Amino acid sequence: MNLINNLVKFLTIGCAVAVVSIMATTVQASTTAEPTSEVKEVVQAGDELEMDIGDSFKQLWSETGIRGFMAKGDEEAHITAGWKNLVMVIVGLLLLFLAIKKGFEPLLLVPIGFGCILANIPGAQEAMTALPDPATGEMGSFLGIIYYYGVQSGLFPLLIFMGVGAMTDFGPLIAHPKTALLGAAAQFGIFITLLGAIALGISFPQMGFGEGIELIKTACSIGIIGGADGPTAIYTARLLSPKWLGSIAVAAYSYMALVPIIQPPIMRLLTTKEERKREMRQLRHVTKLEKILFPIIVLTLCALLLPSATPLIGALMFGNLAKECAVVDRLSDTMQNALINIVTIMLGLAVGMKLSADHFLNIGTIGILVLGLIAFSIGTAAGIIMAKIMHKFSKEPINPLIGAAGVSAVPMAARVANKVGLEENPHNFLLMHAMGPNVSGVIGSAVAAGVLIAICNLLAG
Numbered sequence: 001m002n003l004i005n006n007l008v009k010f011l012t013i014g015c016a017v018a019v020v021s022i023m024a025t026t027v028q029a030s031t032t033a034e035p036t037s038e039v040k041e042v043v044q045a046g047d048e049l050e051m052d053i054g055d056s057f058k059q060l061w062s063e064t065g066i067r068g069f070m071a072k073g074d075e076e077a078h079i080t081a082g083w084k085n086l087v088m089v090i091v092g093l094l095l096l097f098l099a100i101k102k103g104f105e106p107l108l109l110v111p112i113g114f115g116c117i118l119a120n121i122p123g124a125q126e127a128m129t130a131l132p133d134p135a136t137g138e139m140g141s142f143l144g145i146i147y148y149y150g151v152q153s154g155l156f157p158l159l160i161f162m163g164v165g166a167m168t169d170f171g172p173l174i175a176h177p178k179t180a181l182l183g184a185a186a187q188f189g190i191f192i193t194l195l196g197a198i199a200l201g202i203s204f205p206q207m208g209f210g211e212g213i214e215l216i217k218t219a220c221s222i223g224i225i226g227g228a229d230g231p232t233a234i235y236t237a238r239l240l241s242p243k244w245l246g247s248i249a250v251a252a253y254s255y256m257a258l259v260p261i262i263q264p265p266i267m268r269l270l271t272t273k274e275e276r277k278r279e280m281r282q283l284r285h286v287t288k289l290e291k292i293l294f295p296i297i298v299l300t301l302c303a304l305l306l307p308s309a310t311p312l313i314g315a316l317m318f319g320n321l322a323k324e325c326a327v328v329d330r331l332s333d334t335m336q337n338a339l340i341n342i343v344t345i346m347l348g349l350a351v352g353m354k355l356s357a358d359h360f361l362n363i364g365t366i367g368i369l370v371l372g373l374i375a376f377s378i379g380t381a382a383g384i385i386m387a388k389i390m391h392k393f394s395k396e397p398i399n400p401l402i403g404a405a406g407v408s409a410v411p412m413a414a415r416v417a418n419k420v421g422l423e424e425n426p427h428n429f430l431l432m433h434a435m436g437p438n439v440s441g442v443i444g445s446a447v448a449a450g451v452l453i454a455i456c457n458l459l460a461g
Helices: 002-032 037-062 065-070 083-100 106-119 125-129 142-152 155-167 171-175 177-185 188-203 213-227 230-240 242-257 259-270 273-277 288-305 307-325 329-353 363-393 400-406 412-424 431-460
Strands: none
Touching: 083 106, 083 242, 106 125, 106 142, 106 242, 106 329, 125 142, 142 155, 142 230, 142 242, 142 329, 155 230, 155 307, 155 329, 171 177, 171 288, 171 431, 177 363, 177 400, 177 431, 188 213, 188 363, 188 431, 213 230, 213 242, 213 363, 213 431, 230 242, 230 307, 230 431, 242 259, 242 329, 242 363, 259 363, 259 400, 259 412, 273 400, 273 412, 288 307, 288 431, 307 329, 307 431, 363 400, 400 412, 400 431, 412 431
16 A cells, blocks of 8 residues: 555656656757747737736726816816816815705705706816707707706796796885885996996906897896896896807806805995894785786786886796785695705705806806805995885885895895894894895896896897
8 A cells, every 4th residue: 555655656756757858848949949829919919908808997997087077277178277177076065065055045055056066077067068959859868958958948948937926025125115225226236247247358358248139148147146036037047148048047056056145245344233223013914806906917018118027027926926816725735845956956956057167167167256256245335225225215214224125135135134133133124024025136137137028129129
């Protein structure tokens, strides 16, 4: 048995030595002799495989968001702005922070901020923001479809106005009709900014606002931002200046959402502590008949005097009539809740889409943002000043803070006026008084838009 085991070990060692000798001979031959064609093909295929793997990893790296954010410009077809995308993503995160942490109009800022982030992801922008093209049959992308069929077509502004009308109580305006003057005064910023936009367009042609009638139309579209009414701004820009529709929508909705930041400093600057403490008398009771007749009368006057504003006023008054008549509660409830919520989601995402770096970070859009802020500030100041003047000639006390609510950011501006008043006087409840000029501001901005559209059509015709 031991003999057999030793024999097996010997044979195993011998085979191992033979294999090593053969391998050594083969290696030596390969270093001295020319390789065969088969060997060359194998080596070449290995090199090509190695190159393919390297190219694949390189292509994969170029498709990552990290690579896109590091780009300095249009280095590759699918990279649009590089670091500018990163800047706008940070802007989107800032909007989400203001909405979630600070509570600044989350219904607007959450979808706008998230849409901004989606629109600035390198490599995915085309899949997010491409607009439909009926001429070629292109279907468009997720956000592009929403923007094209909702914002660019003008559908969303009218649906929003229907919902706003269904949620609005015009009782404070009916009870205190003089406050309509505050809503009218707050539109002063629209016309001042209109002149400023014309002057800016003439002085700096690189803004791209155009010349002649085109410049006037662009200026009218920019000026309407001062009404702090996003749907009206979109509706006006769609008709007069489609080129700047996205930038104007972004500016209008941004300032609507930032009312709690922008207005209080202006209020405190233009009023004294005693004026902010001033209490107002309780409003009279408004009958149901008055509330039903109000939207019908307003629509009739608009149709007779300013037909160009009828789509906006008509949608607003239809929603309000559905609420006040109390016989179509299901329709009114749909407008107040499901309809306006759905439209707000899609409109916010569509507006956020226009915060993409290639659309937003240019001199024209920045100019529109600055002019929009000026328009909004002037409108707020004009309302406050008008309220102070009215107090001088009124038998009843008028707190000038309610004048700031003349801009049509419903009900945000009224809430801000009430909050600033409560800070000075815990018993000073101004909300219902501020709602009068606030809802009149909605009508005023729509009327101002109708006037501007009519003037532009007259000049162009």
